[in-house]
Amino acid sequence: MPRTSRFEGRLLIAPLTAFLIALLGFPLVLDIIYSVSRVGFENIRAPELIGFSNYAKAVADPEFWAAAWFSLRFGLIVAVIQVVAGLGLAVFLAPLFAKRPWLIAFLMLPMMVAPALVGLMYRLILHEFVGAVPYYLLEWYGDFPAFLGRDWAFTTLVTIETLQWTPFALLILHSSYAAVSPDIREAASLDGARGRRLFLNIDLPLMMPAIGITFFLRFIDSFRVFDNLYTLVGPGAGGSTTSMSIYIYQAFFKVGDIGLAVAASMLLLAASFVVLWVINGLTARKAPL
Amino acid sequence: MTRLKTLLTSAALFAALGVTGAMAEVTVLGWPGGPEEAGLRKAADAYNTTASDADKVKLIFFNRDGFFDKLAADLAAGSTDFDVNLLATYALGRYTPFMDPITLPDASKATFPEKVLATMQYEGKQYGIPTDLSLHFMYYRTDLIEKLLSDADWKAKYGEISEKYLGKKLEPKDPDAWTWDDWMATALFFTKSINSDSPTRYGTVLQMKNLLFNMMVWHSAARAQGGDWMNDKGEITVDSPAFRTALDIYKKLYDDGTSPKDSTTYEFAEANAAFGAGQAATMLQWNAAFGDLDNKEKTPAVAGKIGTVAPPAGPEGRFTHIHGLGLGINKASKNKDGAVKFLNWLGTPDAMEIYAKAGGSPALSDAVVAKVSAERPDLVKLGQYAGSYGFVMHGGTAAKALQVYELQAKEFTAYWSGGKSLDDALAATKSGMADLLKP
Numbered sequence: 067m068p069r070t071s072r073f074e075g076r077l078l079i080a081p082l083t084a085f086l087i088a089l090l091g092f093p094l095v096l097d098i099i100y101s102v103s104r105v106g107f108e109n110i111r112a113p114e115l116i117g118f119s120n121y122a123k124a125v126a127d128p129e130f131w132a133a134a135w136f137s138l139r140f141g142l143i144v145a146v147i148q149v150v151a152g153l154g155l156a157v158f159l160a161p162l163f164a165k166r167p168w169l170i171a172f173l174m175l176p177m178m179v180a181p182a183l184v185g186l187m188y189r190l191i192l193h194e195f196v197g198a199v200p201y202y203l204l205e206w207y208g209d210f211p212a213f214l215g216r217d218w219a220f221t222t223l224v225t226i227e228t229l230q231w232t233p234f235a236l237l238i239l240h241s242s243y244a245a246v247s248p249d250i251r252e253a254a255s256l257d258g259a260r261g262r263r264l265f266l267n268i269d270l271p272l273m274m275p276a277i278g279i280t281f282f283l284r285f286i287d288s289f290r291v292f293d294n295l296y297t298l299v300g301p302g303a304g305g306s307t308t309s310m311s312i313y314i315y316q317a318f319f320k321v322g323d324i325g326l327a328v329a330a331s332m333l334l335l336a337a338s339f340v341v342l343w344v345i346n347g348l349t350a351r352k353a354p355l
Numbered sequence: 356m357t358r359l360k361t362l363l364t365s366a367a368l369f370a371a372l373g374v375t376g377a378m379a380e381v382t383v384l385g386w387p388g389g390p391e392e393a394g395l396r397k398a399a400d401a402y403n404t405t406a407s408d409a410d411k412v413k414l415i416f417f418n419r420d421g422f423f424d425k426l427a428a429d430l431a432a433g434s435t436d437f438d439v440n441l442l443a444t445y446a447l448g449r450y451t452p453f454m455d456p457i458t459l460p461d462a463s464k465a466t467f468p469e470k471v472l473a474t475m476q477y478e479g480k481q482y483g484i485p486t487d488l489s490l491h492f493m494y495y496r497t498d499l500i501e502k503l504l505s506d507a508d509w510k511a512k513y514g515e516i517s518e519k520y521l522g523k524k525l526e527p528k529d530p531d532a533w534t535w536d537d538w539m540a541t542a543l544f545f546t547k548s549i550n551s552d553s554p555t556r557y558g559t560v561l562q563m564k565n566l567l568f569n570m571m572v573w574h575s576a577a578r579a580q581g582g583d584w585m586n587d588k589g590e591i592t593v594d595s596p597a598f599r600t601a602l603d604i605y606k607k608l609y610d611d612g613t614s615p616k617d618s619t620t621y622e623f624a625e626a627n628a629a630f631g632a633g634q635a636a637t638m639l640q641w642n643a644a645f646g647d648l649d650n651k652e653k654t655p656a657v658a659g660k661i662g663t664v665a666p667p668a669g670p671e672g673r674f675t676h677i678h679g680l681g682l683g684i685n686k687a688s689k690n691k692d693g694a695v696k697f698l699n700w701l702g703t704p705d706a707m708e709i710y711a712k713a714g715g716s717p718a719l720s721d722a723v724v725a726k727v728s729a730e731r732p733d734l735v736k737l738g739q740y741a742g743s744y745g746f747v748m749h750g751g752t753a754a755k756a757l758q759v760y761e762l763q764a765k766e767f768t769a770y771w772s773g774g775k776s777l778d779d780a781l782a783a784t785k786s787g788m789a790d791l792l793k794p
Contacts, residue, residue: 107431108452193625194615195632212616216772219620301565303619304769319424320761322449 101329106322113325120329129305130330133313134337140220140309141289144227148284149277151228152235156243157265163240174237176230185297188226189214216303223295223307227288235280242276243269282345286338310334380409381693384426384437386680387416390643391487394715401709402700410693412439423757430454430685438688439697442483444474444678444747445571448754455684455691456480463702468742471718474679477752483681484702486710488718490675490740491575492645492663493538494630494638495530499545499554500662503527512552513544520549520611533667535576535604538637542613545636549611553636560626560635561605561614565768567760569622572639573767574676574748577601579669584748584759584788591788593763594781597671602780606771619772633657639666643716645733663736665744677745679718755791762787 101120103113124130163170179187192213194200203210213222246269254268270277292311301308301316308316310330318327385395395414403411415437417425423446429436430453442450459472459481467485475483503509504527517525517540525540533541542558543549549558562569574582582597592598608614615621615629623641630638631648633656642663651658666675682701684694700706704723711717711727711734718741719727719734728735750756766784769775775783 107427107449110431111433192617193628194617195628195634212619214617214620216619216774299620301765303563303565303772304774305565305765306769306772306774316761319421319427321758322427 097328097332100325101332103325105324107324108322110324116325120325121333123326124330124333129308130313132305133308133310136308137289137291137310140224140227140291141285144224144231144288145281145285147224147228148232148235149239149281151232152237152239152280153273153277155232155236156239157269160240160243163244170237170240174233177233179230181230181293182297184226184230185294188222188294189298192222214299216306219299219302219307223291223298226294226298227291230294231284231287235284238276238280238283239273242273246272278345278348282342285341289338290334381412381439381690381697382437383412383414383682383697384440385414385416385682386419386441386487387422388419390646390714390716391680392416394486394710394713397713398701398706398710398715401706402697406696410696412693412697426450430687433687434685435687435689438685438690438694439682440685442475442681442683444752445567445756445760447475447477447482447752448756450683451477451480451482451754453686454482455686455688456482457484457684457695457698460699460702462699462704466702466704466707466719466723468718468720468738470677470742470745471679474677474747475681475683483679483683484698485679485681485717486701487680487716488642488677488737488741489680489716490642490677490737490745491572491639491666492642492736492740493530493533493666494640494644494648495541495662495664496555496633496636496657496660497662498660499636500527500530500541503541503544504529509544509552512550513540516540516543516550530662531664533664535579535601535667535669538667539604539608539613542608542637543611546611546613549613555636556634557615557629558613558635559608559637559639560621560629561609561618562621562623562626562640563605563609563614563619563768563771564622565619565764566622567757567764570760570763570767571676571678572641573601573605575639575666575674576604576669578674578676578746578748579667579671581669581671584750585792586749589792589794591785591792593784593788598781599777602767602770602777606777609771619768631657642733642737646714663733665740673744674746675740675744677741677747678751750792753792758791759788762791 099115100113102115102117103120104116105113159169176184191197192199194210199213200210211218213219250268250272251264254264259267289309290311291309292315295307295309296312296315299307301312314327314330314334317323317330383395383399385392399412399414406412422441423443426440427446427449430440430450433453440454442454463472463484471485471488472481474488475481475485503513510527513527514524517523517536520543521536521540523536525537527541528537538559545553545555545558547553547556562572577598580597580600582595582601583592586592609618614635617625621629623644626635626638626640627644627648629635630640631654645661645663647653649658649661665673667673682698684691684698688694701710704719704726707717707719707723708726711719711731716734716737718738721738724734724738750759753759763784766775766780766787770777770780
């Protein structure tokens with residue numbers, strides 16, 4: 067790029083850069099300061115610098131790792147299920163969508179509901195005395211599991227998250243599937259590729275970037291799950307459903323250890339960059355020329 | 356001329372709006388969305404009819420969910436958006452650094468018993484006017500207990516069940532004479548999976564969610580066994596036999612199926628739903644639940660069939676956790692004079708009469724409660740129980756009291772749900788409390 071145009075380019079993005087620095091930079095700097103300070107509500111305006119003790123405290127806290135493990139497990143399982151289900155639906159329903167595109171809008175409806183409301187809704191649906199699910203299970207089978215109890219809460223949460231967000235995966239993967247050129251499929255068909263082979267050798271490799279992005283978005287979103295989980299079961303019996311977001315929320319508001327909460331959130335931010343880097347690398351390698 | 360009239364009218368309207376705005380000089384942040392809000396609104400309306408323009412009050416409310424977290428953040432940030440704000444006994448230590456102590460007028464001392472005023476005291480100073488008192492009633496189905504006390508077959512079965520599950524043959528008793536064993540036996544008897552003749556699915560409904568308020572409910576059992584957070588020397592005593600016994604009461608009742616399977620996710624609303632559906636024979640619950648449960652339109656299955664007594668007796672006596680909600684002065688307030696005037700008025704018998712009749716639950720002295728007892732019979736019991744059985748755990752108003760409740764909720768629910776042994780849960784609670792409550 068010629069020198070003048072490089073300068074012009076920088077000049078043109080300068081307002082956006084300044085805006086981002088103002089918008090994100092200040093809270094980030096404040097977060098960094100808080101993360102290396104002893105700070106609670108009582109001294110929130112005059113934090114005391116203590117170095118990296120908050121990071122050490124977070125890393126040494128078994129509950130931090132339990133929360134990280136819960137979020138990681140939840141995020142991975144949910145993202146995999148949603149991508150597989152979204153991909154299956156995108157391919158299976160493609161002919162139907164081609165004829166009736168409005169169906170996509172209909173299938174997107176679960177995404178329109180606020181996660182906290184979804185949590186509340188399922189809390190009612192699964193409640194033994196007012197919920198439909200326990201009622202019918204009791205009628206038909208004479209028993210039902212404790213859906214929100216210690217043993218079943220994880221499965222219930224995964225199911226609810228999948229029901230709400232699979233449409234998102236479907237939306238992206240349907241667009242990606244529809245974008246694969248019919249010419250390429252036709253050429254492969256002429257060479258004898260059919261059905262599953264056509265899908266595995268032609269469609270799937272071409273869709274890998276979209277699949278990677280979908281997985282990444284769903285993983286990150288599920289990893290930081292808060293609203294529906296909090297309204298459904300909260301941190302769970304003995305903290306058994308404490309996600310990273312709930313851990314940070316509790317450290318901040320319930321315990322009042324703002325320094326620890328911010329340090330944990332900074333570690334979470336760093337972890338998300340690692341995930342982004344890994345996913346980026348994987349999808350870039352798989353992307354077609 | 357028409358234009359001039361329009362301008363003058365507009366100017367007059369703007370002036371009127373300005374006056375209206377200036378009228379609300381004292382901003383009060385109240386507890387939203389319940390009977391406390393209804394009571395405060397009526398009281399503020401009454402106050403504003405006689406207060407001077409500069410002293411009139413304006414009410415604001417956050418959401419109920421997360422109220423105390425947002426309040427803590429606002430107070431810590433030195434917000435001047437409110438002059439008077441809500442206080443709760445269990446959060447006193449957390450908020451007092453950001454609040455001004457008040458001097459009680461004589462009228463307040465006549466309105467409230469000393470024990471109730473103490474729910475708003477921290478380190479010897481008064482920080483608020485106690486507008487509402489919360490404690491626990493043992494709720495029970497009068498129709499079922501009456502039959503149990505009179506039916507020979509039921510009595511015999513009750514004896515068999517208590518012998519089988521508790522190791523001692525018990526006789527049914529009037530709920531007001533219950534020990535914790537009697538309550539356990541009753542809960543077992545009215546559980547369908549144990550007694551197929553039971554008209555209810557469950558004998559009780561426990562609130563075992565990992566939530567600090569559920570600890571307050573359970574503490575009545577611990578205190579009756581002689582349990583406390585600390586002894587006089589300041590040593591943490593949660594691993595005492597008293598705490599173990601009280602924890603085991605809930606564990607046994609849950610494991611034996613006397614309470615719904617999802618009880619480990621239950622709090623106030625879920626427990627009320629179970630009892631209100633007519634599917635639980637007893638429930639240890641906040642006094643605030645009585646109004647809705649006894650309302651024929653809201654809970655037709657049980658309304659008119661509910662009895663309330665104080666929690667059962669243990670070896671050390673009969674106890675109920677109490678805490679107050681009240682209103683105090685924000686240290687950053689810019690209108691402290693107006694705030695003091697309003698609080699002084701709020702503590703008078705007349706103000707509390709208005710407050711109680713509108714739905715609030717103040718614990719009043721005998722002379723004052725007599726004026727509202729016809730409309731609010733539950734307030735008579737409230738005052739009696741608070742005076743006779745009320746307790747606050749040693750350390751229950753400390754700066755880190757909320758965190759202690761949180762810690763106990765996490766550890767004890769882990770034990771109840773089978774995630775931790777009793778020894779591990781108590782050891783973790785003890786060491787965590789030692790950190791939180793160290794001077």
